[in-house]
Amino acid sequence: MKRIGFLTSGGDCQALNAAMRGVVKSLLNSDEQVELFGFLNGYQGLIYGNFRMLEGSDFSGILTRGGTILGSSRTPFKTIHEPGEDGVDKVEAMKHTYFKLNLDCLVILGGNGTHKTANLLREEGLNVVTLPKTIDNDLWGTDMTFGFQSAVDIATDVIDKIHTTADSHGRVFIVEVMGHKVGFLTLNAGMASGADIILIPEIPYNLDKVVKAINKRKEKGSKFTIIAVAEGAISKEDAKLSKKAYRKKLERYTHPSVSYRIAEEIEKKTGQEVRVTVPGHMQRGGSPCPYDRVFASRLGAEAGKLILKGEYGFMVGYKNREIVKVPLEDVAGKLKSLSPDADIIKEAKMLGISFGD
Amino acid sequence: MKRIGFLTSGGDCQALNAAMRGVVKSLLNSDEQVELFGFLNGYQGLIYGNFRMLEGSDFSGILTRGGTILGSSRTPFKTIHEPGEDGVDKVEAMKHTYFKLNLDCLVILGGNGTHKTANLLREEGLNVVTLPKTIDNDLWGTDMTFGFQSAVDIATDVIDKIHTTADSHGRVFIVEVMGHKVGFLTLNAGMASGADIILIPEIPYNLDKVVKAINKRKEKGSKFTIIAVAEGAISKEDAKLSKKAYRKKLERYTHPSVSYRIAEEIEKKTGQEVRVTVPGHMQRGGSPCPYDRVFASRLGAEAGKLILKGEYGFMVGYKNREIVKVPLEDVAGKLKSLSPDADIIKEAKMLGISFGD
Amino acid sequence: MKRIGFLTSGGDCQALNAAMRGVVKSLLNSDEQVELFGFLNGYQGLIYGNFRMLEGSDFSGILTRGGTILGSSRTPFKTIHEPGEDGVDKVEAMKHTYFKLNLDCLVILGGNGTHKTANLLREEGLNVVTLPKTIDNDLWGTDMTFGFQSAVDIATDVIDKIHTTADSHGRVFIVEVMGHKVGFLTLNAGMASGADIILIPEIPYNLDKVVKAINKRKEKGSKFTIIAVAEGAISKEDAKLSKKAYRKKLERYTHPSVSYRIAEEIEKKTGQEVRVTVPGHMQRGGSPCPYDRVFASRLGAEAGKLILKGEYGFMVGYKNREIVKVPLEDVAGKLKSLSPDADIIKEAKMLGISFGD
């Protein structure tokens, strides 16, 4: 008999349910008896002991369902050692819940922040297996995270739709794509939709180069230009600032989004009308794409296998087309980002895409 | 032999190409010889005599293509009698082009603004047949416009996607839907996606009622609330202001979009986190939905029939499931909007949807 | 207090759940107390008293879900007066269940066959309100049925996909579209996807005319031809046969589908390779399109209103853009089909589409 807790933490994304279903199906199809505890709304559920017992039927039909049946919330790692609103010691409370319920293991699905806390719990003596969830694909130790390809599909569809109206009206159009501090999502959606210019955090841009690329298109007879801008895109100039100075500079702008600032500058420098679209949270929503469903199911099954073998303290990741276990201490606190020298960047440049560098 | 000019004017939308293809196919399949002139970028092309000759092959494969192969632009009716940038008398220039090319008829695809100018050209003695294009469905004289159902599909898909993340995080989510000054698009997308609250221009909202509806959901155990807000939504209070006073009031806000203002107020009154998504121009882009392809093709075919019979001065519209011809003078300058007493509003209320009234 | 039974009968389609949700939401939002009985698997549930109590939460999140949460089955009207497998008198059994449970009303969702039985129950003294479900759109008394537009979307998408491969390979491609004995679905999907030839039951085809249309395309330089064939399509010759003789003739063919017979004949007469795709049941599956979600919700709300007012014996239909109540005796036993002289047929012909007539 094994008693397994589940929680999903951080911003939700596609295939969280698919991944949990994978774990549960592999456990239920084994010879092991299991009891399943679903903690509600991320680490909050673990802290306050809010959970519901889960059964096989809870996982029926959820392979294709977006979001997470357990709810999620952000519990910032920064404040994990600070007392909660009600004075609770969060770490102690989580340990208390875990040991009181006599759990054998926690299955934790989340991104970078979530993994820091998961590793902390491991250090505190809890058995933990994690699964790499994020549309940003910025988790260290795995080539791929689930949610990523689904978000690429959505962002690509947005840019495809913008393409037809940009073409009709001969406009410069900026589509701001999610991705937090890394450019994987923007790069892939931009390449998939034929964006002309792609601005990502890993390659700080020079606005004059961006303007030059727009003008070059005009000279060649292209009436319109599509720019895919990562939400974390930054100019060469700003990249030189300290974090603090940059944050201060941002306060000057009325609009929080980098795309509007870029649009303003392009309008100033070209005299051309620039429109901005920020699809936002929809990139994390809806049914997972088939790739993510298969991928998350596979990771889930392998997580189940680790649990059955009692191998704890790992994230189930994906390296060189193989599913691998990665020690949590190796994952926590690291960020995976795109190398400016990556082949895919070079290929994008060969295709004529400008990165404004 | 007939010499027919085509132009698409105003914001582009789905099925413009499908509609033009419909006209052209019906002309080419008739016994009449035709020459087809495609004016570029809306009335601009007519003013400056920019056109290209079109052939049947130009219309092959465009049934499913978004945008307009002719390009479009806004040529505001307000300034139609003012000289152009280069001092040109726009109306005279359009007449000049028309008569110099010895055209038999102009086929004009557009929305409200476009129809005012089209009617003006009719008054000036030009033969005109128009087709009702707009995602807003706000054209007088027709039950339906092409582009509308495609935009409903897109906006619905956006809200569907937001639904899963709103659910996971227990948030209030606002999705701002296009529609200019009318609520058809928001109402239909909201009903289709199970929005809990729908705010449209035709029913000015009372923010306290909106907050009450959110709280009622919370009391019933619903963690999240989805609000579909039309870009033209207005509060009861603001609806009482003069246009000028309202415009002045808007200047106070840093963010141009009504949704952000509503979000701010809800956060203030409920203490709950509210997120906003503004899908924007993507609602007008991409391949037309099957409904619009059929509808636009049918309208196009009937426009072709009118041209062959030499019946000019009409918009081809749709009334009580029949395609009809509507005199241009009846269409121009009028706005179709949703009646607050319409059956569909009553039905939406029966379903438990709040309009904040 | 009202006690309301629900059942879905016949082949399932999209928006069944949306329609039931509409009824239930409008009942729960009224002042009336209600108890909801869900009969399982169509009339079978009523005959054998298989049901489960339904609550508001059963209808949460099902607006977008395909299929029917109650299950469905075909209970042919032809055999309704014959004893069931276990000797049960079906009509008496249904009455027994209804009166034993002390129901106030049955809400029945179904197509043509279902409506015959629903009307029989009405004649037997049961209170019945029905909703028009079918992808075929062949129900008398309503301009539209839910499921239809969703099926049009799917069939159109299939033909769109076939288009690219037909084009690449220069082939004649037949796509067989559902629709039972009528051509609405095939006509709309065919027009939406730019099919070159459309064969529907209402216009029996002449194979020589079909071949002529293919050859005409070839002469004009079109390498490929797309034919949308309704599953009920019939040749002029076969249309003259008695039903019995036609059925006998069909037995000669090894393949049950009309498309394969047509393909064989075209290959024989043209020497050209013909491929057939039969997408089949997928046309009835998946999430309802936004149009159907709104439409079914509206019909459901109005059905709720009828129930609250105690107006029974009606189908809730749609006529000239208004939702209306249609006496069940007027609906039962009639088939709505497409007139060969309908405007849409004429328009399709203006667009150059051949019907093989």
Add this chain to the structure above:
Amino acid sequence: MKRIGFLTSGGDCQALNAAMRGVVKSLLNSDEQVELFGFLNGYQGLIYGNFRMLEGSDFSGILTRGGTILGSSRTPFKTIHEPGEDGVDKVEAMKHTYFKLNLDCLVILGGNGTHKTANLLREEGLNVVTLPKTIDNDLWGTDMTFGFQSAVDIATDVIDKIHTTADSHGRVFIVEVMGHKVGFLTLNAGMASGADIILIPEIPYNLDKVVKAINKRKEKGSKFTIIAVAEGAISKEDAKLSKKAYRKKLERYTHPSVSYRIAEEIEKKTGQEVRVTVPGHMQRGGSPCPYDRVFASRLGAEAGKLILKGEYGFMVGYKNREIVKVPLEDVAGKLKSLSPDADIIKEAKMLGISFGD
């Protein structure tokens, strides 16, 4: 100056245009002058010297377009040394065209058959670079082929749609998925859509095990079962037959498709109604998915790089997440198939999926 010929051969698939666009963009963005020859309809165009000159504008907007702008055809390798219909020596004719046009290189996009011929041309002294196109993903030397993920998406969507109707009616449903002689496509689409049983050529099935899996589901209360069957699926018994004997056995069946034979046997053994859907060619059609657009563009760019460097005789493939060049002689004549011991198979089994073995 380089003179480059292009041809697409074999069954078409998604992203052929995207791949060619990638090659052309990378050539046009280089310092090299190029002339581009597009051979029509596969090797036929090379044999008969049918081509058209291509320009950059031919590749504008085709990233998202399905099919191939050059047309394709099957030119079986088996008969490559036999004279053509008009007595032509095919190999000599291809060489003649190549040398007469003074080409520097041929870019050939195709699958297994295509690569055999491409390698033959290499042996004959032609410079060749190839790109791996097939929805089957059965090309040796590359982990992935373009078209594959797009086909997975389509087949998954079909099974998703079938799911709702199978559920409503409590039926056994078979969906036949393409994939030629290998199971990659069926396995991935089956896992993505939650199929209960997956039958692939690499794991010959035992019908009794299939029936057992269906019955086990029934015992657990699942009314319906979804079976994804690869078009190349084969029973353990038949797998023992010689190719000739198997072909003879197939002749006994009136229906060519393996799914109908399996359906018949299941109906016989379970008494349960079984329905079959064969989506067919639509799996190869329509716009490529974002994954394939990026992947094909990247391969295309790298092919362009090889051409610029004058490195010929390679297929551009993908190994361990890197784009690599694979000698054509290593690719030709080999088939990549799924190992029955692959991790993904084990994981699928952990998830409770039966392979009928």
